Amino acid sequence: MKKTGFNNIHKKLGAKLVDFAGFEMPVQYEGIIAEHKAVRESVGVFDVSHMGEVEVSGNDAFEFVQKITTNDVSKLEIGDVQYSAMCLKNGGIVDDLLVYRCHDYFMLVINAANIEKDFKWMQENKFGDVELKNVSDDFSLLAVQGKNSLATLQKLTDVDLSGIDYYKFRFGQIAGQPALISHTGYTGEKVCFEIYSSSDPEKSEALWNAIFEAGKEFNIKPVGLGARDTLRLEYAFRLYGNDMDESNNTIEAGLGWITKTDKGDFNGKDAILNAKENPVKKLVGFIVDDRMVARHGQEIYSSDGKKIGIVTSGSFSPILNKNIGLAYIDRGFNKTGSEINISVRDKKLKATIVKTPFLN
Amino acid sequence: MNFPVALKYTKEHEWIKAEANICTIGITDFAQSELGDIIYLDITSETGSEVKQGDVLGSIEAVKTVSEVYSPVSGKITAVNTGINDNPSIVNTDPYEGGWIIKIEISDKNELNSLMDSETYKSQIGA
Numbered sequence: 001m002k003k004t005g006f007n008n009i010h011k012k013l014g015a016k017l018v019d020f021a022g023f024e025m026p027v028q029y030e031g032i033i034a035e036h037k038a039v040r041e042s043v044g045v046f047d048v049s050h051m052g053e054v055e056v057s058g059n060d061a062f063e064f065v066q067k068i069t070t071n072d073v074s075k076l077e078i079g080d081v082q083y084s085a086m087c088l089k090n091g092g093i094v095d096d097l098l099v100y101r102c103h104d105y106f107m108l109v110i111n112a113a114n115i116e117k118d119f120k121w122m123q124e125n126k127f128g129d130v131e132l133k134n135v136s137d138d139f140s141l142l143a144v145q146g147k148n149s150l151a152t153l154q155k156l157t158d159v160d161l162s163g164i165d166y167y168k169f170r171f172g173q174i175a176g177q178p179a180l181i182s183h184t185g186y187t188g189e190k191v192c193f194e195i196y197s198s199s200d201p202e203k204s205e206a207l208w209n210a211i212f213e214a215g216k217e218f219n220i221k222p223v224g225l226g227a228r229d230t231l232r233l234e235y236a237f238r239l240y241g242n243d244m245d246e247s248n249n250t251i252e253a254g255l256g257w258i259t260k261t262d263k264g265d266f267n268g269k270d271a272i273l274n275a276k277e278n279p280v281k282k283l284v285g286f287i288v289d290d291r292m293v294a295r296h297g298q299e300i301y302s303s304d305g306k307k308i309g310i311v312t313s314g315s316f317s318p319i320l321n322k323n324i325g326l327a328y329i330d331r332g333f334n335k336t337g338s339e340i341n342i343s344v345r346d347k348k349l350k351a352t353i354v355k356t357p358f359l360n
Numbered sequence: 361m362n363f364p365v366a367l368k369y370t371k372e373h374e375w376i377k378a379e380a381n382i383c384t385i386g387i388t389d390f391a392q393s394e395l396g397d398i399i400y401l402d403i404t405s406e407t408g409s410e411v412k413q414g415d416v417l418g419s420i421e422a423v424k425t426v427s428e429v430y431s432p433v434s435g436k437i438t439a440v441n442t443g444i445n446d447n448p449s450i451v452n453t454d455p456y457e458g459g460w461i462i463k464i465e466i467s468d469k470n471e472l473n474s475l476m477d478s479e480t481y482k483s484q485i486g487a
Contacts, residue, residue, distance in 0.1 A: 032396055318423075
């Protein structure tokens with residue numbers, strides 16, 4: 001199993017470690033609910049170094065990224081970040097990603113489980129003067145999230161963090177180390193940073209320790225993948241492999257807002273245009289009217305017993321104190337307010353389709 | 361982790377405290393730790409009903425996962441700790457006392473011999 005630069009720290013903290021996409025990662029330290037609340041109420045730190053990074057350079061780098069992603073890269077200035085997706089010709093989602101526009105290259109941040117697949121796919125789709133470098137092993141990545149993340153990190157850097165708007169980034173020093181500091185996150189918190197720095201374990205540990213020292217007064221906590229999942233679900237952020245994969249397109253996954261069909265040609269455009277005209281299913285949010293949790297893969301039925309969908313994500317929401325989830329529901333059955341029945345073992349749980357995000 | 365010597369254990373990670381004919385049953389410290397934050401106890405068997413050793417008594421919902429609870433013995437259910445659902449985290453913080461789940465009046469005390477002592481259970485889970 002691969003280890004991140006923070007592996008020794010996770011072990012010292014007594015984290016419960018699991019194999020996640022080939023990496024030994026912390027699923028929880030103290031407990032999912034306590035970690036979740038730490039992020040919502042103050043500040044939490046996630047090791048997300050398993051995420052992949054690919055650098056795209058060359059004279060045709062812009063055209064290449066514009067062609068393989070669904071969002072409009074022409075909107076990006078240097079220092080901007082953009083949420084996007086890569087699709088097959090048939091519209092199926094290869095991965096979702098962040099696109100960073102740096103001075104003379106792009107950095108694409110992709111899901112850990114897809115690094116090899118994505119990189120191979122990018123190479124197959126390469127054209128012109130484009131160089132692709134898989135630099136995933138070069139970076140440690142810490143997500144520092146929650147309202148006190150700015151005050152915590154500001155102690156460690158001369159970069160004016162309040163001057164970095166949402167979905168913008170800067171290069172700078174943090175705790176004496178060169179880093180890319182990005183105002184982004186996967187928790188729904190408005191004040192949120194992701195820090196790309198050296199993957200060297202000694203440097204990684206030094207950075208972690210500096211952040212925890214700086215955040216002490218805010219009762220800063222380490223947060224595992226368990227709470228990362230419950231946090232993102234409260235904001236209905238999609239999780240690749242659960243809520244979307246190569247069998248659905250961005251329209252079905254509710255990612256029409258990052259699919260710019262007017263930007264010119266891109267991979268999957270025709271299929272996506274067709275999906276817009278002739279929708280078959282849609283990813284929607286639901287709240288369960290029961291204390292039992294609906295979970296990934298459970299089937300969904302209409303009130304008259306017809307199978308109409310499948311749960312893609314489901315969890316307890318520590319903030320709403322309700323059980324929430326996402327599901328693909330067939331066309332004609334996915335209106336907000338509709339009642340659905342989720343098949344859980346020998347029971348049918350009643351649930352209602354709601355508008356997302358679950359939190360605002 | 362703590363595995364009191366006075367209790368008996370199953371390979372499905374239940375503990376059993378036998379006093380006269382009444383067995384109090386819960387899940388072990390190891391089980392609560394593996395499940396993580398517990399949010400709901402769904403005991404489908406009712407007080408007064410008869411259960412057999414190995415029957416499913418219900419399920420425990422944690423944030424990340426769900427797990428079934430099996431009856432370690434045969435007999436009649438005399439009590440269910442429904443209070444757990446007002447404060448489900450008690451199963452995490454106090455699995456052997458406040459977090460007890462069900463009481464069964466055992467019909468055949470010989471079944472207790474099929475259960476593990478704390479040393480055997482500890483070696484099974486590698487503690």
